[in-house]
Amino acid sequence: MLDVRDVKLPLEETLQEKEALQRALCKRLRVPQEAILSLQILKESVDARKKDRIFILYRLLVRLAPGVRLRGTPPGVTPYAPEPQPALLIGGEPLNGPVVIAGFGPAGLFAALTLARSGYAPLVLERGEDVEARTQKVEAFWAGGALDPESNVQFGEGGAGTFSDGKLTTRIRDPRVQGILEDFVRAGAPEEIHYRNKPHVGTDLLKGVVRSLREAMIEAGGRILFTTRLEDLAARDGRLQEAKWGGQWHRVGALVLCPGHSARDTYEMLWARGVPLEAKSFAVGLRVEHLQEAIDACQYGQWAHHPKLRASEYTLAGRTGARRGVYSFCMCPGGQVVNASSEAGRLCVNGMSYHARDRRQANSALVVSVGPEDFGPLPLSAITFQRQLEEKAYQMGQGKDWAPVQRTCDFLEGTLTQRFEGVYPEVSPGFTSAPLHELLPEVLTQGLRDGLRLFGRRIRGFDSQGVLTGVESRTSAPLRILRGEGFFSPGFEGLYPCGEGAGYAGGIVSAAVDGVRIAQALMARYAPSPPLI
Structure with missing residues (x-):
């Protein structure tokens, strides 16, 4: 398998894209057409720097026929090497209660999905409604109805990104990105998000993707409570012990905090409880x-x-x-x-x-x-x-x-x-x-x-x-919820700030990556916990 970069086609040749790519590859590799068994687009972008001569740039995965050998090393051609994924570690320290995730935007969703697939049976608290009910509330508001302060463009299943362009562009280089995009495609996003230079899903498709990812999380052993807001926290001796929701206190083993950048009442509660925050x-x-x-x-x-x-x-x-x-x-x-x-x-x-x-x-x-x-x-x-x-x-x-x-x-x-x-x-x-x-x-x-x-x-x-x-006014979180080397909040061991609302991401994919990162850090320390009854 070969990784072939910087294959360039003039825009007018892309109407017969596959044939044009075959010709370009044969020229680059100096092989006959029958030597190329298959090609797959890994990346595609537009070069429009010269308006009178626009090109499409490709990175291709190429499989050659058995026995075919290249003469020399053509430019931009290397053996294909998939990006290595971080080793999945499972710790042995017992949890003193269930793993709870507060917030079901991209960070909370992928933290929950990662934990559920590894047997941690997370419980998700989402202050807003499921995406179907939330959409009805939002459309009613846009039609002139009343604003629901708990279920709107900012709050509800999928987070604020559910009502956006659904961009999946990110500047971070992290091997977890590929797995996240694969989950998106399995949940109904178009295949093109794997190779488009600036991939996006769009609000109309994203709603269905979010619903499918929630169903996958539940099937893997997770649970979710909608219209349920994290109300308070209690710590003793520097460690989180309990969290309050539904008007009652509950014992928790760990809490992944994914509040979203508009959860101002949550920020105020954290400040009152002494959770370290900083202006940004x-x-x-x-x-x-x-x-x-x-x-x-x-x-x-x-x-x-x-x-x-x-x-x-x-x-x-x-x-x-x-x-x-x-x-x-x-x-x-x-x-x-x-x-x-x-x-x-x-x-x-x-x-x-x-x-x-x-x-x-x-x-x-x-x-x-x-x-x-x-x-x-x-x-x-x-x-x-x-x-x-x-x-x-x-x-x-x-x-x-x-x-x-x-x-x-x-x-x-x-x-x-x-x-x-x-x-x-x-x-x-x-x-x-x-x-x-x-x-x-x-x-x-x-x-x-x-x-x-x-x-x-x-x-x-x-x-x-x-x-x-x-x-x-809501371009990003207005503050940062501090976390240390172990990814938990100083003085609140077991509390894991996560995602865009915590100040550690910007956009759907980077927030999802942070959710996976925090889930893996938690898993590397603790053994799977029993489900919350």
Whole structure:
């Protein structure tokens, strides 16, 4: 088996992809066509640096016929070696109770799945509802109904990522990623997530994937209690002893804490109990929408409608005049902006796409970095900062869950938008024109203006032909729940902070990897525990 990298096809040749790849391989390897028994795409990406000449780049797994030998070592060709997986260790220390997992987003889900498959019979506590009931609540809210503070875009089975673009892109290099993607495919995600350079699932498919993964966890011996929030913790002599849920105290052997980045009441409870937390930097800003066809034309030129090319994406980053980072975040091609609030009287937004990414407009967060210098050194100060912005956004939306919006050109000029042309706000349950240039602190507003002007030089019309919606305040966890070398919280042995809400991941895959990592660390120390009765 050969690992063949950097195989390049001009875009026009990809309509007969398999034949074109065969020809390219024969040329690279200097073998006849019959010498190639099979080929498999391991990675595929688009090289659109030159708009008049776009290429598709491939990494291929190639099987040659028996007896075929290569002449020399062709460039980019090596023997295929699967990435080694970490050894699975099972400890012998007895647990003094069941393993409990608080939160069923990507981190909690994959921690539970890993533990269940190894006989630890975990019990999952999820404050929100199952994905089916949760979807009904969210759609009712977007249709103008009441917000359920326990079952919404932020809380419920699958976590906040369930209502997103479903991106599976990650910058981490960890051998656990491959196993996670395999679980996604077994649960119904498309096979292409194995090889696409920027894989995504989409909200529509992700709901079914989450449900299937939950069923796999239960079949392996795990349990889950929906509409059940972790209420309190009790430790003695530096070790976690009990946890409270359903209004009652329960003995626990270990607790994997996967709260999600919006579980503010959980953060407050941890702070009150003395669990060590620290403030961290994150980012806030606005959502920006543009016509998808305009983004495609900028990224792909004359090839914008080629069948091999999907709705295009962008990643933009720069520095403001005040030397802060300003960047795009969670870009959703062919998607929509959604009201992602989880607290009454406060409003925040996010982006979402279906798998087809075929809606008229693209959207992305446009955010500026903030840190303790903006909100104070105490860990909970960042939550106060977020809430103040969300309360102001809610008030700008006329106090009825309508998102405040403004054209990018009006935001730059500091004027109220009177009418929309070309790009129209797409956010449910509604929107109202508002002075978003007055929403954020001046240094952040100026940072966004700097970013719009900078990115307008990279993508035509980015600064003049877009619509902004506010406020984007939940880009990542506003604090970190500290953990030591054994992955448990100092002074709370047996409490394992995990995932994005604990401050150790960013996105679906990295959170899932952290869930597996914490589960394996727990397993390496403890013997499987009896199930909770």
